[in-house]
Amino acid sequence: MSAALPAPALALLQEWLPSNESPARPLMTLSTIGLDGYPDARSVLLSEWDEDGFFLHTDARSRKALQLGAEPRAALTLVWPELKRQLVVQGDAAPASADEETWAYGHRSRYLQLLAWLNDPAFAALPEVERVARWASFDAANPALSAPDTWQGFRVAPVRLTFWEGRDDAASRRREFALVSSTWQESLLPG
Numbered sequence: 001m002s003a004a005l006p007a008p009a010l011a012l013l014q015e016w017l018p019s020n021e022s023p024a025r026p027l028m029t030l031s032t033i034g035l036d037g038y039p040d041a042r043s044v045l046l047s048e049w050d051e052d053g054f055f056l057h058t059d060a061r062s063r064k065a066l067q068l069g070a071e072p073r074a075a076l077t078l079v080w081p082e083l084k085r086q087l088v089v090q091g092d093a094a095p096a097s098a099d100e101e102t103w104a105y106g107h108r109s110r111y112l113q114l115l116a117w118l119n120d121p122a123f124a125a126l127p128e129v130e131r132v133a134r135w136a137s138f139d140a141a142n143p144a145l146s147a148p149d150t151w152q153g154f155r156v157a158p159v160r161l162t163f164w165e166g167r168d169d170a171a172s173r174r175r176e177f178a179l180v181s182s183t184w185q186e187s188l189l190p191g
Ligand SMILES: Cc1cc2nc3c(=O)[nH]c(=O)nc-3n(C[C@H](O)[C@H](O)[C@H](O)COP(=O)(O)O)c2cc1C
Pocket: 027, 041, 042, 043, 044, 045, 046, 056, 057, 058, 059, 062, 063, 064, 065
């Protein structure tokens, strides 16, 4: 990111997002540009965030990883319907550092650590009984796991953050921060 996030945007992120240490990771829709030019989207966990960006982790062989490698631009959408909040982040994606990837893997649940090792096309093609048996034997044989080579992190450095807030007694409204010529500009928009 070429300019530090403005203080009001930072304050909103701190208020809306859980701490990076919290085991309850927010779910977000990651939108990417497909190799065929069509938009693509799927749910991923927000692993952590800091002033420089938002981190997600995936399999390096996945469609999204190939898409981000070819066209490193993404959007992240997080929604909290019960709080009448939505956050949309548009930004530039870049590979995470090895240290960050190690940190994020260490903070994944045991199930997700196993998944990172076993979630490949060959495993997906197995009959159900075999999938369960292989999962159990891999789990038992590997009490302490480190990240597989296919574990890949991306940092999405924001160029636009849009905080949507609804309410019952007035119209919803968006507070938007956009990076224009290396300067953050803030605007209020209708919901
Ligand atoms: C609740 C939920 C959380 C998920 N979290 C992740 C995640 O953090 N990373 C990931 O690669 N896939 C995650 N997935 C699976 C993706 O949505 C997707 O199916 C998978 O990564 C393949 O996407 P792709 O073919 O577009 O690369 C999650 C799915 C759900 C429903």
